Amino acid sequence: MILTGAEIIKEVKEQYIFIEPFHKENVNPNSYNYTLNKELIKIYHDSITNEIREEKLSLTEQGYILEPGILYLGVTNEKIGSSKYATSLIGRSSVGRLGIHLQISANLGHTGTYHRWTLEIRAAKKIRVYPNMKIGQVSFWCNQGQIDLYQGVYKEFNSPHKAIEDKIFSERLNKNE
Numbered sequence: 698m699i700l701t702g703a704e705i706i707k708e709v710k711e712q713y714i715f716i717e718p719f720h721k722e723n724v725n726p727n728s729y730n731y732t733l734n735k736e737l738i739k740i741y742h743d744s745i746t747n748e749i750r751e752e753k754l755s756l757t758e759q760g761y762i763l764e765p766g767i768l769y770l771g772v773t774n775e776k777i778g779s780s781k782y783a784t785s786l787i788g789r790s791s792v793g794r795l796g797i798h799l800q801i802s803a804n805l806g807h808t809g810t811y812h813r814w815t816l817e818i819r820a821a822k823k824i825r826v827y828p829n830m831k832i833g834q835v836s837f838w839c840n841q842g843q844i845d846l847y848q849g850v851y852k853e854f855n856s857p858h859k860a861i862e863d864k865i866f867s868e869r870l871n872k873n874e
């Protein structure tokens with residue numbers, strides 16, 4: 698079962714879903730719109746040295762033109778996760794129509810993870826993106842069965858509110874509700 702917008706709001710209030718920062722106007726009938734952070738990593742093939750290179754970019758208000766054939770690693774401004782639901786990170790139809798992919802293949806967020814999401818961005822054609830634009834959406838799904846803790850690379854997360862969030866989050870997780 699997928700959560701409705703009203704249920705997402707309720708579960709954020711109850712602290713079973715964490716979205717930080719959270720703005721009610723970003724809630725959709727079955728999802729929440731996340732925004733693009735200004736930091737991007739451009740991964741490209743350097744044809745002179747024949748090497749794969751990484752370049753750190755910081756988007757300004759003027760935006761930045763994505764080029765086709767290049768992988769950009771972006772990140773959401775929002776820290777998103779849940780101790781109760783599985784999360785799925787998808788694009789928005791309006792952004793998809795502009796030719797922007799936000800995923801290479803994996804859209805699943807495990808229950809028990811809470812972090813800024815990595816976006817694997819590709820452009821089908823040249824397209825300008827802006828920092829803080831509403832670029833995609835996340836939805837939340839009910840689990841069936843025992844929840845085993847995720848042990849992957851996002852296990853350690855960073856947050857200015859880390860101590861408090863850690864506490865609430867692990868309490869919720871331990872209750873396994």
Ligand SMILES: O=c1ccn([C@H]2C[C@H](O)[C@@H](COP(=O)(O)OP(=O)(O)OP(=O)(O)O)O2)c(=O)[nH]1
Nearest residue numbers: 803804805806807810813814815816849850851
């Ligand atoms: O586009 C994505 C897809 C997933 N995730 C995060 C959420 C998820 O909970 C975690 C792990 O996803 P997955 O199990 O697919 O990755 P893995 O390669 O199997 O393990 P890991 O990356 O944790 O080592 O990665 C993102 O940030 N962005």
